[in-house]
Amino acid sequence: MYKVLLVDDERLELNTLKNYVDWKKLGIGAVYTANNGLQALETADFKKPDIVFTDIRMPVMDGIEFAKQLREKDKRVKIIFLTGYDEMDFIRQAFRLSATDYILKPFLVEDIERVVKGILVSLEQEQTVSHSRVHAERKIIDNIFKDDMQPAETLIGQFFAMENREEDTFRYSVIGLYGKSGNPPEKDFFREFPEVFYYVELQELNLLLLKTSVECHDVAESMAAYLYKNQENLGVVYMEGEHRLAEARIIRGRFEKAADAAFYLDSLTPASLSELLRGEKKAELAEEERKKLHILRKDITSQLSHGDSQLCFERLEDYLNICREACPSIYKNNIIRLYNHINDELVIENEELARQYPAMRFQGKTIVQLAEEANNDSQIKEGLIQYLNVILTWYCSLQENANYRVVVYVEDYIENHYMEPISVEMIASEIGLSPNYVRSIFKSGSGMTIKNYLSEYRLDKACKLLKNTSAKVSRVASMVGYDNVSYFCAIFQKRFGKTPNEWRRGL
CATH class of the missing domain: 1.20.272 (Zinc Finger, Delta Prime; domain 3)
Incomplete structure (x- = not known):
């Protein structure tokens, strides 16, 4: 919906304009008023109207001076003057200020509606052209940063020809958002941060181009807080200084190089790109x-x-x-x-x-x-x-279960002493309980007897030694607590259906 600002020092005419025109039906979402040019200028700065109806003769600041200052700040706003027959000299001045139209007083509501309808058609057409131009500019900037197959100098020349400006007048700061995979920031994000005027999507990284009128570090801190509040776990990294489009691919390369270090960033704290690049991560551990x-x-x-x-x-x-x-x-x-x-x-x-x-x-x-x-x-x-x-x-x-603590103690004891001679009596003596009671608790808690658990544990260790070392079977038997290699081979074959050497060969 569009916004309208009405400016007139005559209260009756101002109320007529505001209350007798069906602005909503015309497609106007908000109507603001001001009693003189100075007040209107302040309102326009804050409310950003699309259409302004202004009287010419007003105290404090007249309509011509108001229009002149407004036009310097906002080239797109449509200005319509309300004037009498005896003010045609003023009208000529108004059109030199690129006034859109004028309406003679006394005016009819139909006059206002006719002018507004015409302006809205013009605004729609301008928006279409503007969107097309912005889309084309965005595509060129994307290619300047991303398309290594096209010469950057050619693309930069195309961009500034479209913008009709000198390259030296275009400067920007950069913030990188790490972790966004192929998705641009949401619209609410851009409303929160109007300093961002372009963004470039890369693999798990968005580069945001900022106006140089703001402090990049401060914006990065605000972004980190905003993203954290909205449960967006992204790394925020800022690049110091003002930059030219000719640096675009170098900048992209530096941000991409910092991607590994950015993975370890605290989401709430933005980091400087130069600091991040000093903390290069290892390709493999020692x-x-x-x-x-x-x-x-x-x-x-x-x-x-x-x-x-x-x-x-x-x-x-x-x-x-x-x-x-x-x-x-x-x-x-x-x-x-x-x-x-x-x-x-x-x-x-x-x-x-x-x-x-x-x-x-x-x-x-x-x-x-x-x-x-x-x-x-x-x-x-x-x-x-x-x-x-x-x-x-x-x-x-x-x-909290005393019986479970006994089971854990027995398991720990076996883990630490399986290569030595072990008996239930030895374990019970360590715990301070009778051997039969320990046997009963362990069987109830683990579903196995202590003897069977010890045998399974030793045989499991033996399998790992047979697989991962070239030690002889007799040595393996000794390492897992069996002094008699024949006994070890017998229980091994009974458990696995193979001799230790057959198991080692995978037979």
Whole structure:
């Protein structure tokens, strides 16, 4: 809907204009009034009318001076003068100021309606032409930034020919929004930030071109707060200085180079592009770092099963800090490896805990889905913490059961001493309970006897040694707690239907 400003110092004529014309029927959404040119100029600055009807003779500031100053600020506004027969000299001055039309006093409502209808047709036509021109300009700017197949100099020449301006008069600042995959910002975003006059869509990145009349860093801070409030987890990065179109592809390249580091940004805090480029991420982790991650995966899983939230999250932070040294693909891969390890060790075989899967999902997504889709590491971490908290809550509830603590102690004892001679009497002595009571509690809690659990644990370790080392069978037997290699081979074959050497060869 269009907006109209009515300016006249005669209250009767002003009220007639406002109240006797059916503005809504004509397609006018808002009607504003002013009693003189100065007041009208202030109203126009704030309300941005599309059409202005103004008297000529007025106190404080007359209609001619008002129109002159308004035209300097707004080339598109349509100005219609209301005048008497004895003011034709003023009308000639008005048309030199690009007045759209004039209406002689006393006027009829029909006169106003006729002029408005004609102006609205003109405005519609201008909007169509303007939209076409803006679309063409946007396409050229897109190509200047993105299309390496076309010479930038040619495209820049086309743009300034269309704009009818000199290249030196066109300057802009840049803000990059990381994480937006193929979608331009919403209309509400542009209403909130009118400083943005162009945007360029790239892969998981939008470059916003800003007017140089604003401070880029301040706008970036406001954008980060706005996006966070609207639950848009995007990294906001600003580039210092004013730039020319000739720099477009260099700018694009610098923002693309910073994409890995931008993945680790705090959504609430914008970053300088130059600072981000100094924090280049590794293409792969060192062997020592990979070993640490392997140990931490086991440690985090162990702390979960013991219900120790403090140690669990301390180890998790250590794990994430190592992962953050690498590029996002390495980070995501190691998050998935941690999730799979915990899932395999604690969740899949535990029917009761597996029922908690819906609560383990973050915003309806698994950790694997989050890792694949997240815009930044904070989203993944948030989902991972929710997943771990569900598991911790379940194990903490078990810790309140004294019998469960006995089962966990027996399992831990076997894990730490399986390569040594072990007896139920030894374990019971450590706990301070009778051997028969320990046997009973363990069988009730785990569904297995201690003897069978120990045998399964040792044979599982033996399989890993046979697969991953070239140690002799006798050495493997000794490493998992069997002094008699013949006995080891016998129980191994009974369990797997193959001798250790046959199993190693995959027969």
